[in-house]
Structures are given as C-alpha cells and as structure tokens.
Amino acid sequence: MSKIIIIYSTTDGHTREICLRLLNIIENSNHQVTLISIENAYQIDLNTFDKIVIGASIRYGKHSPKVYDFINNNMQALNSKSNAFFSVNVVARKPEKNQADTNPYLRKFLLQIPWKPKQLAVFAGKIDYQKYNLFDRYMIRMIMWITKGPTHPETNVDFTDWEQVKKFALLICKM
Numbered sequence: 042m043s044k045i046i047i048i049y050s051t052t053d054g055h056t057r058e059i060c061l062r063l064l065n066i067i068e069n070s071n072h073q074v075t076l077i078s079i080e081n082a083y084q085i086d087l088n089t090f091d092k093i094v095i096g097a098s099i100r101y102g103k104h105s106p107k108v109y110d111f112i113n114n115n116m117q118a119l120n121s122k123s124n125a126f127f128s129v130n131v132v133a134r135k136p137e138k139n140q141a142d143t144n145p146y147l148r149k150f151l152l153q154i155p156w157k158p159k160q161l162a163v164f165a166g167k168i169d170y171q172k173y174n175l176f177d178r179y180m181i182r183m184i185m186w187i188t189k190g191p192t193h194p195e196t197n198v199d200f201t202d203w204e205q206v207k208k209f210a211l212l213i214c215k216m
C-alpha cells in the first residue's frame with residue numbers, strides 16, 4: 042500500500058472532479074489517498090507520502106501562478122518521490138493536442154519549471170458558459186468560435202475522456 046497525495050489547482054472545480062475520480066480508483070486499488078487544494082497543501086509535510094501528484098487547469102493560456110510557486114518551493118520533496126503532473130484544458134479536446142507531448146500548454150509549462158515530472162497526462166476540461174461571468178463567457182465563446190467549438194450560451198459540455206483518467210489512475214498505482 043502506498044501513501045499518495047493529490048494536489049489540485051482549480052477555478053471552477055473540474056480539476057477537483059478529475060482528482061476525485063483518481064482518488065476513487067486509486068483507493069479501490071488499496072492505496073491511501075489524501076486530496077488537497079494547492080492553497081492548503083503548504084500545511085502538509087510532503088515527505089510523509091510515497092507519491093505526489095499535482096493537477097492544474099489552464100485559464101487564459103496559463104496554469105495558476107500558485108502552481109509555479111508550489112513547485113519551486115517543493116522541488117526537494119518532489120524529486121525524492123514518485124511523482125506525476127496533469128494539465129486540464131479545452132484545447133485537449135482535439136485528438137492531436139491531447140497528449141503530453143502534443144499539448145501546447147503542457148509543453149510550454151514543462152519548459153518553465155525546474156521539475157521534470159516522471160509521469161504526465163493531459164485531460165480535456167469542461168465548458169459551462171452559464172457558470173462564467175459576462176467577460177469570461179464572452180472571451181471563451183470567442184475562443185470556441187475561433188477553434189470551432191460550441192458557442193451556444195447554454196452550453197454545458199464535459200470533454201473529459203474518463204477512460205483516459207482511469208488509465209492515469211492505474212498508472213499512478215503502478216509508478
């Protein structure tokens with residue numbers, strides 16, 4: 042049995058949803074999982090875990106600055122454990138951009154951080170226009186129009202490939 046911590050950075054909660062699915066599958070494989078937001082993860086001693094997983098969503102082309110800060114502040118712990126990182130964004134709904142080496146946000150991110158995660162994943166996120174404020178709704182609808190995605194203001198669509206999430210959970214168990 043391994044002790045695993047999953048740390049998430051989310052704005053609208055979808056990355057946490059993905060983490061909950063990971064937790065469920067990993068716990069069913071008889072490992073112990075702690076799920077915590079990146080804001081609260083500073084209170085935890087990472088050295089008490091065998092494996093560290095970080096998941097973060099993209100907003101306006103970037104992961105949150107909190108993700109960079111957390112990684113920079115915990116390099117020693119990250120490098121001394123089995124570890125993994127995953128990114129959540131809607132560009133990953135496109136088959137040609139849904140892998141770690143083909144997703145532009147993840148590729149760029151990896152060049153900006155000192156950490157080299159041992160396992161990587163990219164998951165397509167969610168669009169729920171009614172949840173966003175007017176500015177965000179307008180901007181995301183524009184981006185969707187440009188990238189040939191759904192633009193109807195009532196759109197609430199989950200692009201996540203949950204089978205892919207399951208495979209990543211099993212990979213975390215094995216790593």
Ligand SMILES: Cc1cc2nc3c(=O)[nH]c(=O)nc-3n(C[C@H](O)[C@H](O)[C@H](O)COP(=O)(O)O)c2cc1C
Nearest residue numbers: 051052053054055056098101102130131132166167
């Ligand atoms: C304001 C806003 C900006 C976003 N910007 C991008 C973006 O630049 N590229 C992208 O692929 N997805 C973008 N997304 C899509 C999010 O990555 C997607 O909705 C994801 O599921 C959000 O995860 P979260 O709920 O954990 O924050 C954006 C979403 C919102 C609401």
